[in-house]
Amino acid sequence: MIEYYTFKHRGDSLEYLDEVYLTLVPSITVAMFYGSKVKEGARSQALLFSELLNSEESANSIADLDSYMEEYLDETSEYLLLRSVNNGIECFRRGDICAKIVRNGQISILPNGYFGLSHEDRIICATSNFYKYLTDEGILADALVADSCSDWMNMLIRRISDQNQLKCGNLSAVTLKLDT
Amino acid sequence: MYDFSLLPDDTVLTLGVALVLFAVAFIFFVIVAIYTLIATTAYSKKHKDKLKLICDVAYFHERGKRDNQEDSIYISPIEKVEESGLIAACSDGMGGLLNGEVVSKYVTDSLSENYPYKFDAQNENAKIISDISNKVYEEYHLGAGATLVMVHIFDDYMNFYSLGDSNIILIRNNRATLLNYKQNYITLMIKKFAEGGIDTVDAYRDTRAKGLVDFVGNLNCNVLKTAKPIRLIENDIIIVSSDGVTDSIPLNRLVNHIHFDQNATGIARAIKYGVKTRRNPRQDNYSAVVIKMNRSFV
Numbered sequence: 001m002i003e004y005y006t007f008k009h010r011g012d013s014l015e016y017l018d019e020v021y022l023t024l025v026p027s028i029t030v031a032m033f034y035g036s037k038v039k040e041g042a043r044s045q046a047l048l049f050s051e052l053l054n055s056e057e058s059a060n061s062i063a064d065l066d067s068y069m070e071e072y073l074d075e076t077s078e079y080l081l082l083r084s085v086n087n088g089i090e091c092f093r094r095g096d097i098c099a100k101i102v103r104n105g106q107i108s109i110l111p112n113g114y115f116g117l118s119h120e121d122r123i124i125c126a127t128s129n130f131y132k133y134l135t136d137e138g139i140l141a142d143a144l145v146a147d148s149c150s151d152w153m154n155m156l157i158r159r160i161s162d163q164n165q166l167k168c169g170n171l172s173a174v175t176l177k178l179d180t
Numbered sequence: 181m182y183d184f185s186l187l188p189d190d191t192v193l194t195l196g197v198a199l200v201l202f203a204v205a206f207i208f209f210v211i212v213a214i215y216t217l218i219a220t221t222a223y224s225k226k227h228k229d230k231l232k233l234i235c236d237v238a239y240f241h242e243r244g245k246r247d248n249q250e251d252s253i254y255i256s257p258i259e260k261v262e263e264s265g266l267i268a269a270c271s272d273g274m275g276g277l278l279n280g281e282v283v284s285k286y287v288t289d290s291l292s293e294n295y296p297y298k299f300d301a302q303n304e305n306a307k308i309i310s311d312i313s314n315k316v317y318e319e320y321h322l323g324a325g326a327t328l329v330m331v332h333i334f335d336d337y338m339n340f341y342s343l344g345d346s347n348i349i350l351i352r353n354n355r356a357t358l359l360n361y362k363q364n365y366i367t368l369m370i371k372k373f374a375e376g377g378i379d380t381v382d383a384y385r386d387t388r389a390k391g392l393v394d395f396v397g398n399l400n401c402n403v404l405k406t407a408k409p410i411r412l413i414e415n416d417i418i419i420v421s422s423d424g425v426t427d428s429i430p431l432n433r434l435v436n437h438i439h440f441d442q443n444a445t446g447i448a449r450a451i452k453y454g455v456k457t458r459r460n461p462r463q464d465n466y467s468a469v470v471i472k473m474n475r476s477f478v
Binding site: 007010011012104105106120138140141144147154155157158159161165167 | 337340350352355357358359360361367370371373374377378379380381383384404405406407408409410411
């Protein structure tokens with residue numbers, strides 16, 4: 001069973017410059033683009049990201065897609081690609097954007113490459129602006145308390161809101177639970 | 181090849197004896213080396229098992245400016261920590277309602293009566309708390325209530341349970357994190373505002389914001405609980421407290437009041453005097469159980 005919840009919020013910025021894509025077929029793929037850090041042409045970089053994602057390369061391995069992203073996207077563009085493969089996930093990222101996994105009462109950053117999953121692992125993918133207002137212990141506690149991915153996300157949003165009332169730039173995150 | 185027949189007999193004999201002695205010494209050396217290796221590995225393994233995290237516990241329980249002490253705390257018997265783990269709980273009678281002190285005392289007494297708790301039976305333990313809440317409801321019909329925060333620590337792991345807006349705080353790496361979210365009305369409003377894509381400033385301005393949506397004394401309450409335990413590490417500090425503590429010392433300033441080489445008693449004392457020196461004219465009752473995790477021989 002796959003469970004997920006996506007959160008996109010403009011915050012106090014004039015426009016939402018991040019992008020979050022989630023596809024379920026043929027395998028679950030999360031692609032996240034952090035546009036707020038791009039100094040010029042964030043919108044065009046986001047479109048390029050989307051185009052590459054929808055191209056034939058994305059149907060191939062995620063490692064190939066990552067190399068295309070590396071080649072075509074601006075150096076300041078940060079992105080995260082995550083795809084479920086067999087009993088695990090492949091993850092590739094550039095910049096501070098990252099995915100974190102909750103396992104055995106602990107939380108850690110997902111490394112680039114393949115990572116085996118076990119039952120009841122929970123994953124969060126988010127931009128650095130989202131993580132900035134959270135501690136690992138807070139993310140972990142909420143993951144262990146939440147009944148669902150939407151519950152988990154709402155708890156995290158409450159934590160961010162308590163600090164800045166969501167007036168803090170673009171916020172983008174996906175919470176995931178993949179039962180292998 | 182060497183022709184030993186050319187050597188005198190006594191020299192050959194001497195060489196033979198030397199060879200035998202060398203072989204014996206070599207075999208003896210190998211045996212001693214293998215024995216030492218096994219013994220060292222076994223020793224370190226044995227002592228690694230003994231190097232468990234142990235709980236150093238202290239508490240304070242102060243009245244503030246209220247007429248009654250409406251906080252109540254419970255710490256399970258320390259001598260039973262090895263077999264059943266440590267339970268630390270704090271219950272805060274709800275302000276504005278009658279019998280706050282009676283309800284909070286009833287809650288901690290009931291927790292004590294139900295001890296010991298199974299560590300991996302979170303649903304069962306939550307049911308016990310829910311039953312306590314139902315009994316309070318049957319007695320007062322929402323005319324009285326209390327909050328409850330409870331941690332259950334067993335070896336390196338911790339489960340927690342919460343109802344209302346009291347605090348379970350974890351201090352790790354010089355950062356304080358509130359582990360349980362507060363079950364007040366503001367949580368519902370933030371969810372609504374965030375889904376609408378707007379900021380949440382108005383949610384905090386709402387007069388109903390701090391009103392509790394769940395507490396002990398509510399019928400069939402929803403106990404917040406960990407489905408799986410949190411892994412604890414050495415030097416973690418856990419504070420189970422009423423909101424009287426964090427009303428005077430905000431979470432982000434809590435670490436300024438403590439030193440990390442202090443034991444639980446020192447930390448509890450520092451926080452208590454931290455609240456006291458604020459001289460808040462409307463200081464609520466303030467109580468806390470402080471647990472410091474130490475790595476030590478049992």
